[in-house]
Amino acid sequence: MLILAPMQGLTELLFRKAFQRCYPGAFDCAISPFLSITHGNLKDATIKVEDVLPEANEGSMPVIxxxxxHEAEGFVELANRLNELGYSEVNWNMGCPMRRVAAKHRGSGILPYPDEVRSxxxxxxxxxxxxxxxxxRLGYYSIDEIDAIIPILNDYPLASVTVHPRTGxxxxxxxxxxxKFAQILPQIKHNVVYNGDICTPYDYRRIRTLFPEVKDVMIGRGALYNPLLPMQIRAESPDDFNDAELSSQMQMTSAQVFIVSLVNDILQMEVSNQAKIRKIKEYWCLLSKALPGSEERKRKVLHASDLDAILRLIEDMAK
Ligand SMILES: Cc1cc2nc3c(=O)[nH]c(=O)nc-3n(C[C@H](O)[C@H](O)[C@H](O)COP(=O)(O)O)c2cc1C
Known part of the structure; x- marks a missing residue:
């Protein structure tokens, strides 16, 4: 399986829908950017919860x-509300490295505290x-913190364990x-998903060769640097993805078309022009790597402050 990584502010609904439209079936599924359990009430129509509302996700790739x-009550409440909405799985983020998150023993900040994980x-x-x-991740401070976490994870019925082998x-x-990943892999009794630095089909092949028992790979930044990546991986690894119908369904949409498609979706958002410009620039920083043209020309988009000028620059580069 190829899984689109959760990336706050990037692999949100808008992106997932545009991706699925341009490259249907390229990713088998996505993990959503995290919902903080302190957002609790699904009835609060916050942007975050809207990101996973099933009706909004129609036409998108399947999402978990x-x-x-780390507040058990909030976790159960939100997870079970998501179940009422039709979800059959949720993913617990023990990887977020942001200091203000980790300082509260959330995300990767919980990894030095195995007793808390168990509780x-x-x-x-x-x-x-x-x-x-x-x-x-492998830990917050040290890659060896995971050693005390694995036996705990093994005690519970988990659908999968995705490992991003870095520290917070x-x-x-x-x-x-x-x-370290090689060392812990045989110790984890659950299905293990590899994640981290897969940016080319070669990176994918390398991981699959080093770890043949790992069948599922999660890709984040690589799909933004090169949106064709999951399709290139599938085309190069027909044994992994022997679904001929799927590959014929996948249109070879160029990265240019994808970027223009995503930008058009951003333009439809009911937000101010300033917010649209911010969003376009966030994506442009990563997605423009997939386009031909000099860095200097690409930077012009980041320096422009007028929406029409930005759109003209992008259209010119995407021709
Ligand atoms: C801007 C950004 C936001 C991210 N947001 C999340 C998140 O919400 N949840 C999560 O588990 N990981 C998040 N991650 C981590 C990615 O899911 C992934 O683990 C990491 O980028 C390594 O994979 P990659 O090398 O394929 O990008 C984020 C990463 C970045 C760069």
Missing amino acids: PQLLG ILDSVVPRLKVALSVKV KQMYSGQVFLE
Whole structure:
């Protein structure tokens, strides 16, 4: 399986829909950017909860909502509300590295505290009406913190364990610790999903070759640097994805068309022009890497402050 990674502010509904429209079936599913369990009440029409409302997700790829937090009551309440909406699985975020999140023992900040992990799972799992999967890093401070977490995860019926083999302290840079990943892989009794730095079909092949037992891979930034990536991976690995019908369904939409399609969706949003400009620029920073043309020309979009000028620049570059 190829899974689109949760990326707050990036792989939200708008992106997932545009992606599915341009590359149907390229990703098997997505994990949503996290919903903080302190947002609790699904009736609050916050943008975050709208991101996973089923009717809004029609035409998008299948999505598994991700929850961030460590308050058992809030977790159970939100997870079971999501079940009422039709979801059969939620994912628990134990990977977020942001300092203000981690400082409260949320995200990867809980990894140095195995007793807390056990106490939350003890309290939450028996009351959940949905399956639970988790997404972890190797630790917050150290890659060895995971050693005390694995036996705990093994004690509960989890749908999968996604491992991003970095520490929280590393944020998103520095090496991925593949040796440590290799060491812990046989210890995890659940289905393991690999995540981290898959930016080319070669990266994918390398991980599948190093770890043949890992069948499922999650891709984040790689899909923004090059939206064709999941299709390139499928085309290069027919043995992994032997669904001929699916590959024929997938149109070879170019990255240019995808960017223009996404920008058009942003223009339809009911927000101010300033908010649209901010959103377009956030995506442009990553997606423009897929376009031909000099960096200097690409930077002009970031320096422009007028929406029409930005659209003209993007259209010119996407021709
Ligand atoms: C801007 C940004 C936002 C992210 N938001 C989330 C999130 O909401 N939940 C989560 O589990 N991981 C989040 N991540 C981490 C990614 O899901 C992924 O684990 C990480 O980027 C490594 O994978 P990659 O190298 O394929 O991008 C985020 C990463 C970035 C860069």
